[in-house]
Amino acid sequence: MLSAFSPETALQSFVLALSSLFSIVNPIGSALIFAQVTAHNSHAQRVELSKRIGFYAALIMLSALWAGAPILNFFGVSLAALRIAGGLVVAASAWTLLTVPEAREARKQAEAQGGLPENLAEIAFFPLTLPFTTGPGTIAVAIALGSNRPEASPDRVGFYVGMSLAALAIAVMVRFAYGSADRVVTLIGPVGARVLGRLFAFLLLCVGTQITVNGVTDVLTPLLPPR
Incomplete structure (x- = not known):
């Protein structure tokens, strides 16, 4: 098993996924909203929430990474079609983040605030993990x-x-960013969070474009005459 492991591929995949997931999750920017939404909670409650949210976020991302594509393939969606559609969705999401990040922040804040119950265990998954964080x-x-x-x-x-x-790295970032939301607000501030958000949104746009190109290549390669 170890002989079949490629460290170079692992490193490339790690960098690609880290930049892409960081851009869309935006732990720092989300922590600013989290601090506002949970302003009525104590610091201990915020830390407990951050632990649960980080755990749930890891489960959601790992499930989508490992099982998302096979499930769609089970329903007859080809890998090439999945890459094209997924790349377009990623690129469109990145474009929204790049051009109108304030609108997305307002939507996420509304999602997080919608009908919060008192039970921390309940709000940790919905709405603070899904759909607010992941x-x-x-x-x-x-x-x-x-x-x-x-x-x-x-x-x-x-x-x-x-x-x-x-x-897992993104989930850990979420856990510590949310747990230290007060310090994040003081250290970076809204302007700094928006600057970082737009920087990573551009990287995410490039990733979405590359995924789409890979899908189009998969479709066209069998149709081209052999060299």
């Missing part, structure tokens, strides 16, 4: 990344190792 956009990005898996077995092992580690 919503449909994050799931679409994770599925698109998972659909980009290589065909060769050694590379595939490294691919999934790198992708999984990136998802």
